[in-house]
Amino acid sequence: MALKKSDLYSSVWKSADELRGGMDASQYKDYVLTLLFVKYVSDKAKSDPYSLIEVPEGGSFDDLVALKGATDIGEKMNIAIRRLAEANDLQGVINNADFDDPNKLGEGKAMQDRLTNLVSIFQDIDFTGSRAEGDDLLGDAYEYLMRHFATESGKSKGQFYTPAEVSRIMAQVLEIPKDAPRSTTVYDPTCGSGSLLIKVADSAPNGLSIYGQEKDNATWALSRMNMILHGNETHNIQQGDTLADPKFLKGEQLQTFDYFVANPPFSVKTWKNGFDKEYGRFDGFAEPPEKNGDYAFLLHMVKSLKSDGRGAVILPHGVLFRGNTEAQIREELIKRGLIKAIIGLPANLFYGTGIPACIIVIDKKEATSRTGIFMIDASKGFEKDGAKNRLRPRDMRKIIDTYLAGEEVERYARMVPLSEISDTKNNYNLNIPRYIDTSEPEDIQDLEAHLKGGIPNRDLDALGEYWDAFPNLRDELFRPLREGYSELTVEPDQVAKVIEESEDVKTFTSTVSKAVEDWWSSHRGQLEAIDSQTRPQELIEDLGDDLLEKFRGRPLISEYSVYEQLMSYWNDTMHDDVTLIVGAGWVEAAQPREARITGYDNKKKPKYEVADLVFGTGVKAQRWVTDLIPPALIxxxxxxxxxxxxxxxxxxxxxxxxxxxxxxxxxxxxxxxxxxxxxxxxxxxxxxxxxxxxxxxxxxxxxxxxxxxxxxxxxxxxxxxxxxxxxxxxxxxxxxxxxxxxxLGETEVCDLVIGEKWSGVIRSKIDTSIHSIVQALIRRTETAGGRYRSTLDSLQSEADKLQSEVKAHLEKMGVI
Structure with missing residues (x-):
């Protein structure tokens, strides 16, 4: 049975649980990621005789398995991992974690049991087919761990990881040509764990030549392992402080690269420590302020870029508007035409800080002829994910599409002329809200309507996107009352019924359903052809691109909301399904498997994963899991x-x-x-x-x-x-x-999975989006109808009536 993404994630995170209590997240990640690395390269060496990583005798994962239960397991694990490191010039990279440390792993039997359990978890994972499946499951698992470690490491120790969603955006805004040769260079001067560099290299079909530098030694080691785990065995990642001791030099000058990406630490106050040589980084610019290193990093990158190169860097919003020396640097960058675009991101995306940040795109190729800066305000597009915010697939795709199209989108993006940026009002301030107003239109109360009743026509005109989609519905719901005002044709409690039963709404729903059906049918053959050569990422890109195209320009329903439904299902379920089919074939992937043991209770009784079919009870029960086809479909x-x-x-x-x-x-x-x-x-x-x-x-x-x-x-x-x-x-x-x-034969399995499981869920999700649109119109119509229902005269009449009734009661009581 092929390895599912969710199973791999569960296993590797469970391995982290084995170490909880003895150390914090910033430490136990080294143990877990080291074992993940050793297991992967050992499995790869078995299946690939041309593997660039040599697994020596006594230095494989099988040798770690042989140590399970040994009283000296920690000492012997250190020796085995050191042998692997020495054979591949990876000393100080994969052998930093001490598996014989009683302060972190416990003493005697406690260490013995903990390490035995840890090895057992990885023992059950088979990586021999992960590359053949055409999907980077292992790399994704490494990134999954990185994200969780960053989350748990806290502000001071979580800066080694750039969220994958942001990395993907940066890879796309570089616009690397599809035919770029592998010799094309990409550089990250503060590469952390290397995930940002890897995302960029993955976006180029032929790959790229990777260069990076990282100050922290432990994080540098993580990046080296990350490169190898992602298939980038040939890379050049150096350790050291980029500003004080840049490692990539050409003579006395900085080496230059085709592209750069970076997520440097924000607003470093000690950037000048050890800084004794400028390397021409500040030529023509003011020197960055001593207590803030943002522009020091940016100017280093600008200097490290070839004359026709392009780069993208994440920096805090403050670089867009802070004054004094930074204002001078910003003005010079703008005058030289180096800034191509600025993308404002939501707050609280990054580990280590909650402040909002932006992506600044530097482009030297057309700098001299640049007449404007393209700005995107994407600060409102996100979802909550625990304590952090996270970009959804729709948010990422909208940013990328908008950037590549370079077209203005109301309250979201525009090309801002340099003349506007440099005028006396703005004075080279790049704060995005100066140029893009993202605020929603105010809900204006109409005094005449409150006095005389009726619904202002301008309120109805504001619902124009609905009337475009439902052309006859406005006349069904409203009729003229007097000049500039209308009234409901039905009672407020009937609004929902009229809208839901409207022929326009039924036609709209039917049209959307037909578009989804046509889109799905057009890809049926592609889905049925899934086999061992299928690349899941390319498959979902085809599906997603075509779905966006089918819904682009349609009234009322956003193509990105529909795209989000597909991508959320892909991430939750469909990717796992495709991975299974790629690895095992349709028929084999559909077969039930015995439920795995997930652990043991206090009485040493096994605990199992949730089963779909169970026969019998207790430890003798037969438990079956149906990964691909749920019993309900059968x-x-x-x-x-x-x-x-x-x-x-x-x-x-x-x-x-x-x-x-x-x-x-x-x-x-x-x-x-x-x-x-x-x-x-x-x-x-x-x-x-x-x-x-x-x-x-x-x-x-x-x-x-x-x-x-x-x-x-x-x-x-x-x-x-x-x-x-x-x-x-x-x-x-x-x-x-x-x-x-x-x-079940292949035809039946295909029909159940494609025609019923996948199709049924995706259709249901998109139907939910349509329902939300209709409900939004119902709420807004009911609000419009109820806001001015009680006029001043009617309220006065009601008050007079109540006053008369009170007076009558008081007279009867003899009070007056």
């Missing part, structure tokens, strides 16, 4: 009659249970017919009823009590029989379901 396709019978049995059991509950509640009151059968909990169970029935008969109790007890015992018996019938029906149905999986 039932709907092949066992409709059995399902109908099961539904009938369930309904009958629920009827009996309800009748039993109601009967008990009716007669457990004090002195009621079942009062003598009430237990200490205030209820009646079958044992209580039978015991009291026996006593009542012996006591020759009243016939009504005996009859009631007989009836309640009968209901209990009927309920038990009904539950037993359901359990037997479920068991029989489950047996039939399990037997059916074995009989």
């Amino acid at each position: 039932i709907d396709r092949y066992f409709a009659e059995e399902k109908a019978e099961l539904d009938r049995l369930t309904a009958e059991q629920e009827r009996i249970s309800q009748e039993l509950q109601e009967y008990i509640e009716e007669h457990v009151v004090e002195e009621g017919l079942l009062w003598e059968a009430v237990n200490d909990d205030g209820g009646v169970k079958v044992g209580d009823a039978r015991k009291r029935l026996k006593e009542a008969r012996a006591e020759a109790a009243e016939a009504e009590e005996i009859a009631a007890l007989n009836h309640v015992v009968k209901l209990f018996t009927a309920e038990t029989a009904a539950k037993k019938a359901i359990k037997e029906a479920i068991s029989e149905l489950d047996k039939k379901i399990l037997a059916t999986y074995v009989k």
Whole structure:
């Protein structure tokens, strides 16, 4: 069975759990990532005789497995990993973590058990086919760990990781040609764990020549491992302080590169420590302020860029508007035409800081002829993800599409002329809100409408996007009242009914559904052709690009909201499904597998992953997991009659249970017919009823009590029989379901997965988007209709009426 992304993630994160308590996240990541590295290169060496990583005798993961349970496991693991490091010139890279440290791993038996469990977790993962699957599962797992470690490391130690979503945007804004040769260079002077560089290299079909420098030694080691795990064995990542000791030189000058990307530490106050040589980085510019290193890093990158090069850097928003020396540097950059674009990002995206940041795109190629700076304000497009914010697929795609098109989007993007930036009002201030107003139009109250009633036509005109999509609906809902004002044609509580039953809405829904159907049908052949050569990332790019095109320009429904539905399902489920099919084939991927043991309880009993089909109980139970085709699809396709019978049995059991509950509640009151059968909990169970029935008969109790007890015992018996019938029906149905999986051919599997599972969920998600649009119109129409419903005259009349009624009551009471 192929390796699923979610299974890999679960396993590697579980390995981190084995180390919790002994150290913080910034430390235990070194242990986990080291083992991930050793396991991967060992598996790769077995399957690839041309692997660039040599796995020596005594330095493989199998050698670590052989140490499980040994009293000196920590010491021997250190030796094995050191052998691997020495064979590949990776000393100080993969052997930094001390597996024999009792302060972090415990002493004696505690260390022995912890390391044995840690090795066992990775032992069950097989990486031999990960590259053949055409998808970077391992790299994604490494990044998954990085994100979690960064989250848990806190502000001071989480800066080694740039969120993958931001990295993908930066890779695209560089606009690297598809035919760029592998000799094309990309440079990151503050490369951290290297993920940003890797994303850029992955965006070039032929790959790129990677150069990077990282100050922190442990993070430098992470980046070296990251490169190898992502298949970039040939790279040049140096360790040292870029500003004080740049490693990439050409004689006495800085080496230059075709592209750069960077996410330098924000506003470093100690950037001048050890800084004794400028290397021409500040030629023509003011020297950056001593207590803020943002522009020091930026000017280093500008100097390290070839005359026709392009780069993208993440910096805090302050660089766009801070004054004094930084204002002088900013003005000179603008005058030289070096800044091509600025993309404002949401706050709280980055680990180590919550402040908002921006991407600044530097482009030397057309600098002299540049007449404007393209600005995007993407600060409002995100979702909450725990304590941080995160860009959604729709947010990333909208930024990239808008940037590449270079077209103005209202309240989102525009090309700002340099003449506007340099005028006396702005004076080279690049703060994005100066040039793009993202605020929503104010909701204006109409005084005349409050006085005389009616809905201002301008409020209805503001809903123009809805009337474009539903051309007849405005006339169905509103009619003229007087010049400039309208009124509802229906009562406010009928608005929802009129809109939902409108032919325009039905036509719109049908049109969208037809577009989705056409899009899905056009890719049916491509999906059926998924095999071992399929690259999942290319597949989803094809699907996503075409879906965007199908919905681009349609009224009311955003192509990005539809795209988000596809991508969220891809990330949650479909990518795992495709990975399984690529690795095992359609038929094999559809077969149930035995549930895996996920751990053990305090009594050493195994705990299993959630199973879809279970036969028996306890440790002897058979537990089956159906990764690709859920049992519900098998039932709907092949066992409709059995399902109908099961539904009938369930309904009958629920009827009996309800009748039993109601009967008990009716007669457990004090002195009621079942009062003598009430237990200490205030209820009646079958044992209580039978015991009291026996006593009542012996006591020759009243016939009504005996009859009631007989009836309640009968209901209990009927309920038990009904539950037993359901359990037997479920068991029989489950047996039939399990037997059916074995009989499925490739055609049936394709039809179930593509035609029902994938298609059904995606359609349902897009239908939800349509429903949200309709509900939004209902709310806005009800608001418009209700806001001016009570005029000043009607309110005055109501007040007069109430005053008269109060006066009348007071007169009757003799008060006045």
